[in-house]
Amino acid sequence: MERITIIDIAKMCGVGxxxxxxxxxxxxxxxxxxxxxxxxxxxxNHYVPNNSARNLKRSASxxxxxxxxxxxxxxxxxxxxxxxxEIQRKKYSFILQRVDxxxxxxxVAIELEKEKRxxxxxxxxGYFSHSKEKLSQLTVPFVLSTIGMTxxxxxxxxxSVSVDDFKESYKMTDYLINQGHAKIALITASMDDxxxxxxxxxxxxxxxxxxxxxxxxxxxxxxxEDIESYTMENGYTVTKELLxxxxxxxxxxxxxxxxxxxxxxxxxxxxxxVPEDYSVAGFDGLDISFYYNPSLTTIRQPVVEIxxxxxxxxxxxxxxxxxxxxxxxxxxxxxxxxxxxIL
Amino acid sequence: MERITIIDIAKMCGVGxxxxxxxxxxxxxxxxxxxxxxxxxxxxNHYVPNNSARNLKRSASxxxxxxxxxxxxxxxxxxxxxxxxEIQRKKYSFILQRVDxxxxxxxVAIELEKEKRxxxxxxxxGYFSHSKEKLSQLTVPFVLSTIGMTxxxxxxxxxSVSVDDFKESYKMTDYLINQGHAKIALITASMDDxxxxxxxxxxxxxxxxxxxxxxxxxxxxxxxEDIESYTMENGYTVTKELLxxxxxxxxxxxxxxxxxxxxxxxxxxxxxxVPEDYSVAGFDGLDISFYYNPSLTTIRQPVVEIxxxxxxxxxxxxxxxxxxxxxxxxxxxxxxxxxxxIL
DNA sequence: TTGTATGCGTTATCAG
DNA sequence: CTGATAACGCATACAA
Numbered sequence: 001m002e003r004i005t006i007i008d009i010a011k012m013c014g015v016g017x018x019x020x021x022x023x024x025x026x027x028x029x030x031x032x033x034x035x036x037x038x039x040x041x042x043x044x045n046h047y048v049p050n051n052s053a054r055n056l057k058r059s060a061s062x063x064x065x066x067x068x069x070x071x072x073x074x075x076x077x078x079x080x081x082x083x084x085x086e087i088q089r090k091k092y093s094f095i096l097q098r099v100d101x102x103x104x105x106x107x108v109a110i111e112l113e114k115e116k117r118x119x120x121x122x123x124x125x126g127y128f129s130h131s132k133e134k135l136s137q138l139t140v141p142f143v144l145s146t147i148g149m150t151x152x153x154x155x156x157x158x159x160s161v162s163v164d165d166f167k168e169s170y171k172m173t174d175y176l177i178n179q180g181h182a183k184i185a186l187i188t189a190s191m192d193d194x195x196x197x198x199x200x201x202x203x204x205x206x207x208x209x210x211x212x213x214x215x216x217x218x219x220x221x222x223x224x225e226d227i228e229s230y231t232m233e234n235g236y237t238v239t240k241e242l243l244x245x246x247x248x249x250x251x252x253x254x255x256x257x258x259x260x261x262x263x264x265x266x267x268x269x270x271x272x273x274v275p276e277d278y279s280v281a282g283f284d285g286l287d288i289s290f291y292y293n294p295s296l297t298t299i300r301q302p303v304v305e306i307x308x309x310x311x312x313x314x315x316x317x318x319x320x321x322x323x324x325x326x327x328x329x330x331x332x333x334x335x336x337x338x339x340x341x342i343l
Numbered sequence: 344m345e346r347i348t349i350i351d352i353a354k355m356c357g358v359g360x361x362x363x364x365x366x367x368x369x370x371x372x373x374x375x376x377x378x379x380x381x382x383x384x385x386x387x388n389h390y391v392p393n394n395s396a397r398n399l400k401r402s403a404s405x406x407x408x409x410x411x412x413x414x415x416x417x418x419x420x421x422x423x424x425x426x427x428x429e430i431q432r433k434k435y436s437f438i439l440q441r442v443d444x445x446x447x448x449x450x451v452a453i454e455l456e457k458e459k460r461x462x463x464x465x466x467x468x469g470y471f472s473h474s475k476e477k478l479s480q481l482t483v484p485f486v487l488s489t490i491g492m493t494x495x496x497x498x499x500x501x502x503s504v505s506v507d508d509f510k511e512s513y514k515m516t517d518y519l520i521n522q523g524h525a526k527i528a529l530i531t532a533s534m535d536d537x538x539x540x541x542x543x544x545x546x547x548x549x550x551x552x553x554x555x556x557x558x559x560x561x562x563x564x565x566x567x568e569d570i571e572s573y574t575m576e577n578g579y580t581v582t583k584e585l586l587x588x589x590x591x592x593x594x595x596x597x598x599x600x601x602x603x604x605x606x607x608x609x610x611x612x613x614x615x616x617v618p619e620d621y622s623v624a625g626f627d628g629l630d631i632s633f634y635y636n637p638s639l640t641t642i643r644q645p646v647v648e649i650x651x652x653x654x655x656x657x658x659x660x661x662x663x664x665x666x667x668x669x670x671x672x673x674x675x676x677x678x679x680x681x682x683x684x685i686l
Numbered sequence: 687t688t689g690t691a692t693g694c695g696t697t698a699t700c701a702g
Numbered sequence: 703c704t705g706a707t708a709a710c711g712c713a714t715a716c717a718a
Contacts, residue, residue, distance in 0.1 A: 051458035053695035396711035
């Protein structure tokens with residue numbers, strides 16, 4: 001199969017390459033007849049334009065990239081769909097780019113921006129502990145979606161959409177305390193996670209403090225580094241160790257529903273029940289929190305709204321209506337079967 | 344931020360573009376000194392080579408693309424990791440390309456092949472009801488992984504790795520029957536799915552027939568078209584309808600664990616128990632089948648082996664050691680808590 | 687070891 | 703409405 005190019009098509013049609021190009025990109029300056037004819041020849045010969053050449057030549061394309069760190073995280077599932085939908089509605093095309101756990105998303109973004117002549121970027125997931133200098137290498141607008149940023153950054157340097165991880169975590173912890181739980185185990189991110197893991201951890205701590213409860217470090221467990229983070233397996237493994245530690249507790253607050261599911265499993269295997277023996281609470285409001293048995297008490301993030309707002313802000317940025325924006329959505333405490341009052 | 348090119352770097356370094364190019368691609372014909380110097384300038388100026396230009400110029404790159412239809416399907420999670428790992432081990436680079444539900448994966452593949460000068464392609468998921476003609480437009484080796492193909496295709500035209508969906512489905516149905524279940528509801532793909540959905544359906548039918556049991560069409564339910572396929576929500580919705588239909592049954596066999604989870608939830612909501620009132624069986628061996636409560640009886644697919652073999656075959660194809668290959672792995676019937684004998 | 691010149695396949699510019 | 707031609711940014715054959 002020798003490569004067939006736009007020149008070959010032009011020759012076959014007896015027209016110039018420009019005309020073929022116009023037909024492909026349905027440019028206005030071409031008669032319907034020639035266009036139809038050209039398209040017919042293209043179809044017959046299975047000609048497919050080379051994207052690299054297009055991107056190289058094109059000064060600007062109408063495409064938005066969504067970079068996801070941890071694409072296996074079910075939390076992003078619904079969001080991706082919204083992104084795709086909204087972006088297409090704006091007549092832009094959409095690229096979903098997965099970023100590996102140990103890859104630098106900014107590097108990936110910079111490269112992609114050059115390669116695809118992006119108009120905008122959405123960052124989803126990850127910790128985003130980047131230097132200002134690096135961030136400034138991005139020449140197109142971008143929005144951080146569901147990414148907690150520590151306060152070191154100047155709010156004028158970026159845009160974001162998320163929930164208040166600190167506050168929502170506080171809310172859940174506060175709820176558990178009001179249900180009579182004083183010894184609440186926490187399954188959180190590893191301590192070097194300066195992002196949402198940290199924020200949720202701080203919320204937990206603050207709630208305990210506000211209720212005059214002591215913080216027992218023995219009840220604070222980080223996800224295992226050697227297991228994929230935010231997975232059921234991780235929650236399961238950590239909870240098994242927690243149970244073996246013999247430290248007393250009446251509730252577990254896991255900073256993700258997946259972790260909570262794993263925690264429940266570990267509890268069941270220890271011959272205990274949820275919520276009779278231990279209350280278990282999650283975070284995120286994943287589908288599984290509804291379908292699990294017992295259904296999980298959780299903090300439900302408004303993923304659809306978050307995704308929609310992300311795109312809205314991104315396009316406002318693109319159209320220079322704004323220079324930056326930060327939107328914080330409230331999340332819902334959803335009380336279900338996995339927690340109970342012990343008062 | 345004006346675009347900075349290889350020429351700018353060359354000028355800054357006082358060398359030719361070739362030298363810069365050599366430094367970037369660590370070509371042997373360059374002295375360590377100049378290379379270091381060039382790299383230093385590149386770093387300082389945050390120069391990032393334009394991938395489009397590279398791909399355009401390069402005659403062949405060492406990259407493999409993995410196309411996934413239904414990237415949200417947790418079944419692929421573990422496989423992706425193996426693919427990435429194995430491909431990197433072979434010193435090839437790896438592109439994960441998501442294919443939309445209503446997108447033609449072959450079209451995407453053809454385009455990508457031209458754009459990135461691919462060396463090979465892995466297709467994951469989807470139904471693959473394509474014409475031979477279209478398939479032949481692919482000029483690089485490819486392997487279908489976990490994709491059931493109907494027998495219309497000539498086995499010499501492609502390569503594949505999967506389990507025997509018919510046989511494994513038969514195995515599960517046979518197991519349920521041996522546990523005393525005669526009225527087994529099936530939650531399967533929509534009838535126009537000519538692929539694994541169909542095969543698993545056929546396996547179910549054959550098992551019933553072999554045991555001399557009548558097939559009750561009222562117990563065969565297809566996933567909802569308007570809900571994302573293979574999701575808990577889909578299984579939940581279908582099972583609710585099944586329960587409302589008043590048709591009698593003692594077991595549900597869902598052709599995916601996610602569907603089975605949804606089925607369980609619907610049963611719980613109806614005030615019934617699993618497995619006491621209804622046995623529920625899944626398929627795939629997803630993580631959730633272990634973590635769910637009750638844990639799910641399922642057919643566990645050897646995903647890691649499948650992924651490894653897929654890559655092995657792909658590279659054999661690339662190195663022209665073979666012209667095509669088909670590998671079928673056995674899957675395990677894993678009996679857990681969600682099914683019981685009613686004998 | 688290094689540099690110059692050419693072309694990869696397209697689109698944009700400009701002249702017909 | 704159409705076509706010739708010059709870029710786009712890079713890698714490489716070839717010359718030095």
